[in-house]
Amino acid sequence: xxxxxxxxxxxxxxxxxxxxxxxxxxxxxxxxxxxxxxxxxxxxxxxxxxxxxxxxxxxxxxxxxxxxxxxxxxxxxxxxxxxxxxxxxxxxxxxxxxxxxxxxxxxxxxxxxxxxxxxxxxxxxxxxxxxxxxxxxxxxxxxxxxxxxxxxxxxxxxxxxxxxxxxxxxxxxxxxxxxxxxxxxxxxxxxxxxxxxxxxxxxxxxxxxxxxxxxxxxxxxxxxxxxxxxxxxxxxxxxxxxxxxxxxxxxxxxxxxxxxxxxxxxxxxxxxxxxxxxxxxxxxxxxxxxxx
Amino acid sequence: xxxxxxxxxxxxxxxxxxxxxxxxxxxxxxxxxxxxxxxxxxxxxxxxxxxxxxxxxxxxxxxxxxxxxxxxxxxxxxxxxxxxxxxxxxxxxxxxxxxxxxxxxxxxxxxxxxxxxxxxxxxxxxxxxxxxxxxxxxxxxxxxxxxxxxxxxxxxxxxxxxxxxxxxxxxxxxxxxxxxxxxxxxxxxxxxxxxxxxxxxxxxxxxxxxxxxxxxxxxxxxxxxxxxxxxxxxxxxxxxxxxxxxxxxxxxxxxxxxxxxxxxxxxxxxxxxxxx
Numbered sequence: 152x153x154x155x156x157x158x159x160x161x162x163x164x165x166x167x168x169x170x171x172x173x174x175x176x177x178x179x180x181x182x183x184x185x186x187x188x189x190x191x192x193x194x195x196x197x198x199x200x201x202x203x204x205x206x207x208x209x210x211x212x213x214x215x216x217x218x219x220x221x222x223x224x225x226x227x228x229x230x231x232x233x234x235x236x237x238x239x240x241x242x243x244x245x246x247x248x249x250x251x252x253x254x255x256x257x258x259x260x261x262x263x264x265x266x267x268x269x270x271x272x273x274x275x276x277x278x279x280x281x282x283x284x285x286x287x288x289x290x291x292x293x294x295x296x297x298x299x300x301x302x303x304x305x306x307x308x309x310x311x312x313x314x315x316x317x318x319x320x321x322x323x324x325x326x327x328x329x330x331x332x333x334x335x336x337x338x339x340x341x342x343x344x345x346x347x348x349x350x351x352x353x354x355x356x357x358x359x360x361x362x363x364x365x366x367x368x369x370x371x372x373x374x375x376x377x378x379x380x381x382x383x384x385x386x387x388x389x390x391x392x393x394x395x396x397x398x399x400x401x402x403x404x405x406x407x408x409x410x411x412x413x414x415x416x417x418x419x420x421x422x423x424x425x426x427x428x429x430x431x432x433x434x435x436x437x438x439x440x441x442x443x
Numbered sequence: 444x445x446x447x448x449x450x451x452x453x454x455x456x457x458x459x460x461x462x463x464x465x466x467x468x469x470x471x472x473x474x475x476x477x478x479x480x481x482x483x484x485x486x487x488x489x490x491x492x493x494x495x496x497x498x499x500x501x502x503x504x505x506x507x508x509x510x511x512x513x514x515x516x517x518x519x520x521x522x523x524x525x526x527x528x529x530x531x532x533x534x535x536x537x538x539x540x541x542x543x544x545x546x547x548x549x550x551x552x553x554x555x556x557x558x559x560x561x562x563x564x565x566x567x568x569x570x571x572x573x574x575x576x577x578x579x580x581x582x583x584x585x586x587x588x589x590x591x592x593x594x595x596x597x598x599x600x601x602x603x604x605x606x607x608x609x610x611x612x613x614x615x616x617x618x619x620x621x622x623x624x625x626x627x628x629x630x631x632x633x634x635x636x637x638x639x640x641x642x643x644x645x646x647x648x649x650x651x652x653x654x655x656x657x658x659x660x661x662x663x664x665x666x667x668x669x670x671x672x673x674x675x676x677x678x679x680x681x682x683x684x685x686x687x688x689x690x691x692x693x694x695x696x697x698x699x700x701x702x703x704x705x706x707x708x709x710x711x712x713x714x715x716x717x718x719x
Binding site for chain 1: 467473490536568669673
């Protein structure tokens with residue numbers, strides 16, 4: 152009996168043990184290690200030669216133009232992707248939320264890109280955006296619009312990546328909002344239409360406030376997700392042309408082998424930015440969120 | 444009259460929705476079409492919409508490539524190992540969080556939720572150095588071990604376990620079943636819908652993953668299909684888009700097959716994960 156109660160007391164810890172070990176080993180400890188590395192000039196070949204250099208890596212970051220370029224690009228990317236994705240997902244969700252067969256077909260089609268690897272998505276769009284024989288320029292040609300260089304010009308490369316990202320993510324967010332709108336009591340929407348409320352007014356005054364918890368949620372995950380953009384940049388442009396699409400994670404990736412301390416410090420900065428944005432969202436927006 | 448106007452409006456809506464679906468499906472159809480074209484057809488302008496003779500040998504030339512099997516095997520081994528390992532770790536943990544009282548439970552669960560928020564794009568450098576110290580780079584383990592604790596899965600499964608009635612566990616205990624048996628023989632099978640959802644998520648996430656295998660590997664022998672396909676363009680010199688798209692189709696097919704069979708469940712699972 153005594154043995155049994157002893158086992159009963161430690162059993163929960165044994166059961167959550169492996170999960171906690173995984174998190175500590177692969178999330179918590181790496182964060183501590185990342186911060187530690189950021190104070191060092193790390194020598195990959197000979198660890199003993201690594202040198203503590205205090206805040207030098209951070210000073211380096213904030214003194215370099217290419218960092219600000221990457222930060223600015225990431226900000227432009229994030230703002231554009233979040234703005235267009237939220238706007239379009241909301242409109243689409245309002246359009247297709249009713250239970251109809253055609254609507255569930257739209258949902259299935261819309262969602263398909265989301266489950267496909269970004270590698271495939273990026274390659275297909277590179278092919279569509281090929282400047283000489285690509286399909287998009289053919290469509291422009293049909294409408295009598297001059298061809299675009301898309302990913303191959305520093306003027307249009309960022310826009311092209313944003314288009315692909317918005318196209319890729321609308322399905323997921325629209326679906327979350329469809330579920331949210333379905334949660335709005337139908338009497339409320341009926342009452343609004345009986346009162347003769349215009350479509351746009353219904354959206355802005357009734358639907359948006361009622362689904363604000365979900366909107367708040369997707370704003371946060373979309374912002375964090377956009378700030379860590381990497382895959383599409385790496386495959387479609389390699390940060391170019393002329394650094395026009397170099398983003399923070401791509402920047403860190405570029406230094407991961409040559410200057411580990413510097414890359415780590417940039418990682419800490421990225422983590423701080425994401426953390427601050429999340430706190431800011433909670434401070435500014437959470438008061439406006441209506442929980443029913 | 445009014446009725447007719449209405450039905451015209453409905454038809455227009457219907458057509459608009461079909462065009463809208465095409466907007467999202469066309470790039471995929473275009474990928475398939477290109478994968479069956481000759482190199483000559485891919486270089487034509489206006490573009491070739493439907494290949495005159497489907498070039499199935501594009502697929503043969505993708506798969507004949509000796510390394511294709513190696514990359515495909517890596518993708519399969521990594522994806523299924525991750526799912527199996529996650530299940531082993533997640534099921535007891537979720538059960539303990541759902542059904543036991545113990546000191547520090549809320550703090551530990553808080554740490555699980557926190558871990559959910561930290562992306563690999565931040566931790567990859569230290570994790571790489573650590574696994575390098577352990578001598579594991581150049582094995583498949585760096586693509587498997589770091590995902591052993593699926594925070595989202597633990598969260599979802601805990602919710603599910605909490606809904607299962609306590610009586611069931613009591614009855615099993617009276618029958619003399621020990622906790623081990625209760626968890627693996629009774630609770631886990633009952634949580635099959637939640638486990639299926641989690642497995643689907645992990646399958647999609649790890650089959651498609653590009654970033655993590657890219658930063659965790661130094662040699663082709665441990666790289667998955669995604670990395671290989673992303674390098675095809677530079678390897679081929681000039682862009683053989685038909686071959687690249689054929690490789691792409693091979694990568695996408697397993698996902699699309701799963702999607703075709705359970706699109707409803709997948710949609711629900713993703714929406715559910717977004718709402719919770």
